Amino acid sequence: xxxxxxxxxxxxxxxxxxxxxxxxxxxxxxxxxxxxxxxxxxxxxxxxxxxxxxxxxxxxxxxxxxxxxxxxxxxxxxxxxxxxxxxxxxxxxxxxxxxxxxxxxxxxxxxxxxxxxxxxxxxxxxxxxxxxxxxxx
Amino acid sequence: xxxxxxxxxxxxxxxxxxxxxxxxxxxxxxxxxxxxxxxxxxxxxxxxxxxxxxxxxxxxxxxxxxxxxxxxxxxxxxxxxxxxxxxxxxxxxxxxxxxxxxxxxxxxxxxxxxx
Numbered sequence: 001x002x003x004x005x006x007x008x009x010x011x012x013x014x015x016x017x018x019x020x021x022x023x024x025x026x027x028x029x030x031x032x033x034x035x036x037x038x039x040x041x042x043x044x045x046x047x048x049x050x051x052x053x054x055x056x057x058x059x060x061x062x063x064x065x066x067x068x069x070x071x072x073x074x075x076x077x078x079x080x081x082x083x084x085x086x087x088x089x090x091x092x093x094x095x096x097x098x099x100x101x102x103x104x105x106x107x108x109x110x111x112x113x114x115x116x117x118x119x120x121x122x123x124x125x126x127x128x129x130x131x132x133x134x135x136x137x
Numbered sequence: 138x139x140x141x142x143x144x145x146x147x148x149x150x151x152x153x154x155x156x157x158x159x160x161x162x163x164x165x166x167x168x169x170x171x172x173x174x175x176x177x178x179x180x181x182x183x184x185x186x187x188x189x190x191x192x193x194x195x196x197x198x199x200x201x202x203x204x205x206x207x208x209x210x211x212x213x214x215x216x217x218x219x220x221x222x223x224x225x226x227x228x229x230x231x232x233x234x235x236x237x238x239x240x241x242x243x244x245x246x247x248x249x250x251x252x
Contacts (some may be wrong), residue, residue: 026193
């Protein structure tokens, strides 16, 4: 059942990537790989949030973590496309775009993992605090 | 072996690589058609980026999401009469594609050596 869940979630993640990256290029044009950057950054934030929430609370079941993390977000983000698009930019002499893309995906991705994790920690603490307050009254 | 020389016409057909004709790739169909009709030659070239009247965005091969319908140009050099004769058929087959004609001077046509 978990394998089926991963497969279905992976398909949904891939379609979401296709739709969102297309939308980003419609909005921002074709001069920079906006689509790949957007899905990778959002994916980093969501995976950081999911895994930290799983670590901090008992809300995330192992199956959901696997299906959402490996299935959906695995299909939604794309490291290989980032690699190829950055390589192509270097290859065509567009060093500025290539360097910006490299930094934005790698450093931006790490920052967004940190942001997602921090948000999950705050949420877990907030809910614990509400629980304690509610229990005391 | 038919040989072309002197003043001829260069026809350029601008397509997308996803253009189809009766469920077949239009570029394949057109090159086969030119061969079947006895044209002097045809060459299909792949473009790395471009856009047409129906493009929402620029199509380019360096961005995966935008590389779905890259440009294709088919070039054909032959006599004015032969090109004009095939145009109605092409008009029927090429939906949103573009066709241009220009006069060219053929200085060499290597028809003597068959590969």
